[in-house]
Amino acid sequence: MTFTKLVDSVNSKGPFQFLLMVLMGFPILGLANHNLLQIFTAATPAHHCRPPPNASAGPWVLPTGLNGKPEPCLRFVSPPNASLPNDTRRATEPCLDGWAYSIGISDSIVTEWNLVCKSNKLKEMSQSMFMAGTLIGGIVLGGLSDRFGRKPILSCSYLLLAASGSSAAFSPSFPVYTALRFLSGFSIAGITLSTVILNVEWMPTRLRAITTVGLGYFYTLGQFILPGLAYVIRQWRWLQLTVSVPLFASFLSSWWIPESIRWMVLSGKSLKALKILRWVAAFNGKKEEGEKLSLEELKLTLQKEISLAKAKYSVADLFRTPVLRRVTFCLSLAWFATGFAYYSLAMGVEEFGVNLYILQLIFGGVDIPAKFITVVSMSYLGRHTTEVMTLVLAGGSILSLIFVPADLQILRTVLAVFGKGCLSSSFSCLFLYTSELYPTVIRQTGMGVSNLLTRLGSMTAPLVRITGEVHPFIPNVIFGTVAILGSGASLFLPETLNQPLPETIKDMEKWSPRAKEPKQDPEAEKDSPRIPLQACGLDLGPS
Numbered sequence: 001m002t003f004t005k006l007v008d009s010v011n012s013k014g015p016f017q018f019l020l021m022v023l024m025g026f027p028i029l030g031l032a033n034h035n036l037l038q039i040f041t042a043a044t045p046a047h048h049c050r051p052p053p054n055a056s057a058g059p060w061v062l063p064t065g066l067n068g069k070p071e072p073c074l075r076f077v078s079p080p081n082a083s084l085p086n087d088t089r090r091a092t093e094p095c096l097d098g099w100a101y102s103i104g105i106s107d108s109i110v111t112e113w114n115l116v117c118k119s120n121k122l123k124e125m126s127q128s129m130f131m132a133g134t135l136i137g138g139i140v141l142g143g144l145s146d147r148f149g150r151k152p153i154l155s156c157s158y159l160l161l162a163a164s165g166s167s168a169a170f171s172p173s174f175p176v177y178t179a180l181r182f183l184s185g186f187s188i189a190g191i192t193l194s195t196v197i198l199n200v201e202w203m204p205t206r207l208r209a210i211t212t213v214g215l216g217y218f219y220t221l222g223q224f225i226l227p228g229l230a231y232v233i234r235q236w237r238w239l240q241l242t243v244s245v246p247l248f249a250s251f252l253s254s255w256w257i258p259e260s261i262r263w264m265v266l267s268g269k270s271l272k273a274l275k276i277l278r279w280v281a282a283f284n285g286k287k288e289e290g291e292k293l294s295l296e297e298l299k300l301t302l303q304k305e306i307s308l309a310k311a312k313y314s315v316a317d318l319f320r321t322p323v324l325r326r327v328t329f330c331l332s333l334a335w336f337a338t339g340f341a342y343y344s345l346a347m348g349v350e351e352f353g354v355n356l357y358i359l360q361l362i363f364g365g366v367d368i369p370a371k372f373i374t375v376v377s378m379s380y381l382g383r384h385t386t387e388v389m390t391l392v393l394a395g396g397s398i399l400s401l402i403f404v405p406a407d408l409q410i411l412r413t414v415l416a417v418f419g420k421g422c423l424s425s426s427f428s429c430l431f432l433y434t435s436e437l438y439p440t441v442i443r444q445t446g447m448g449v450s451n452l453l454t455r456l457g458s459m460t461a462p463l464v465r466i467t468g469e470v471h472p473f474i475p476n477v478i479f480g481t482v483a484i485l486g487s488g489a490s491l492f493l494p495e496t497l498n499q500p501l502p503e504t505i506k507d508m509e510k511w512s513p514r515a516k517e518p519k520q521d522p523e524a525e526k527d528s529p530r531i532p533l534q535a536c537g538l539d540l541g542p543s
Contacts, residue, residue: 133185
């Protein structure tokens with residue numbers, strides 16, 4: 001009996017799986033809130049220059065732009081009715097006395113720290129720093145997860161997110177706020193990492209696709225909650241605090257989440273693993289099956305992995321064979337494209353001219369049918385076809401925005417919502433597809449590299465949006481093109497539907513249509529299993 005079958009014999013569908021998914025799922029609501037929080041806390045209202053203190057009484061006249069609206073960043077040097085030469089009277093200057101903001105929008109970090117005009121890039125920089133935190137968190141917390149276990153990293157990440165998020169509500173300055181947002185992103189990487197791994201290592205094989213998408217629905221629900229909270233709580237500091245404090249409860253409830261059995265056995269904690277496995281069996285109504293398990297049987301099923309656990313693989317092994325090189329390159333581009341394009345739409349809802357709160361609800365609602373269609377497509381059409389289709393459709397919808405005039409807001413919104421739904425499907429597919437493509441001996445390493453690329457994409461997206469100041473269509477050209485390139489790369493990936501999980505690099509080689517009879521190569525002896533889900537410090541981080 002293999003280790004997977006042994007665990008499944010006492011860990012099949014039952015109350016434990018439901019409890020585990022709920023315990024890991026509810027904190028994901030907070031992840032959605034923090035990932036998309038700056039849509040509301042960094043909203044930029046209509047603004048214009050304040051008149052100088054010594055301005056004459058009466059309406060203050062502002063210069064107008066090409067669209068006939070008042071300039072938000074310029075004012076006349078002198079009142080238009082001043083007795084001065086015409087060229088002097090029409091001269092303009094920056095907003096030397098600050099800005100006046102529309103009272104129709106709640107306060108935000110933009111209005112508090114005047115992140116407009118020449119300082120508007122700081123708003124995008126703060127979101128990029130948040131994404132940089134998720135990138136660094138994946139690198140640092142990945143190695144710690146393999147050393148100290150998945151559960152401690154998960155609990156500490158909950159605590160760090162709760163503490164840094166709550167502290168950000170009391171930020172005295174923009175640099176402090178940005179630093180705390182970086183820590184929030186850092187902790188989110190740990191939560192995502194541990195949640196994904198525990199889901200893969202605890203759930204029965206036949207339930208993994210369903211539970212992966214099920215956890216994704218918690219993220220979708222979080223997207224519904226956020227606009228409701230933002231509509232009621234119009235002050236950004238209170239909103240920041242409201243979405244952060246509940247994570248202290250997640251920290252406390254995380255102690256009910258059991259550690260990975262596979263990790264405990266491979267870390268020399270077999271007796272504790274046996275106790276937990278028997279507890280799970282009793283919880284699922286299979287107490288007798290659990291009592292039949294013995295310590296020797298548990299070790300025997302993992303004897304091969306334990307004997308080779310000292311073997312060390314690195315990122316370089318991802319490029320060791322032609323098949324691995326192709327999979328690594330194609331997956332990396334697909335992950336980068338998905339994260340890059342997803343956050344271009346998710347963080348750009350202000351641009352579509354629709355009510356911010358309603359549009360965010362629509363953006364969240366599209367994930368419901370998108371994730372359902374993804375499950376059906378992955379189960380019947382396969383992972384490969386699903387990933388190719390979602391990225392090419394997302395890229396096409398983003399590129400279509402270039403040709404739709406700004407005044408056709410409904411059509412632009414429909415295209416954006418469709419594209420966002422496709423990218424959500426791509427995320428759901430990639431999480432499962434990547435874990436099935438890489439062999440056990442370097443699965444965590446491969447997932448880590450994928451996490452690195454998607455975080456680079458999400459971190460780069462806010463900076464690319466700045467190119468819209470040169471010409472409005474440039475960002476969409478870049479985002480759409482990269483999404484289609486990711487789809488093209490996915491064409492070269494093998495299908496994993498109904499395929500057994502590869503344990504070694506040699507197992508993976510069998511998927512290649514060009515696979516030949518293995519040659520006697522001394523190097524091939526190294527292709528042996530070792531500690532499953534071994535990390536090299538680069539681990540998976542949200543959607």
